[in-house]
Amino acid sequence: MLFHVRMDVGVPHDLDPDVRAELVATEKARALELQRAGTWVHLWRVVGQYSNISVFDVADATEMHDLLWSLPLFPYMQVQVTALTEHPSALSAQEP
Template sequence: MLFHVKMDVAVSRDLDPDERARLVGTEKERALELQRAGTWVHLWRIVGQYSNISIFDVDSTDELHEILWSLPLFPFMRVQVTPLAQHPSALAAQP
């Protein structure tokens, strides 16, 4: 199942700078791990924002939920999830 996920990050300004650096580093490690596993298929920065648009390929909504909750920056995120279906005019849908 494919999902479009928009993540807006708003880390508290009064968070200790060392803790912030640690969280950002562990977030990057987790994102790379999920990309290497083929679960986090696309990751795109939204220009001028601390946000991203991502495509996840998972077996269920429960799996996606667990993945999102496992992200170190999740407590600082606003997340919007949209399920995706193949478009009949897409090249991938053609015989």
């Protein structure tokens, strides 16, 4: 099941710089792990913002929820999740 996810990150400015650096490093490692596993299919930066647009391929909404909660920066995120399904006019939906 595909999900479109927008993540807007708002790390507090007064967070200890060492804590922030560790959070960012562990977030990157987790993102790379999920991409290599084929779960985090697309990851796009929103220009001029500390935000991303992503596409995830997971079994269901529960797995999507658990995945988001596993992200180290999740406590500092505003997240919008939209379930996706194939559009009937998509090339992939056409019969050969």
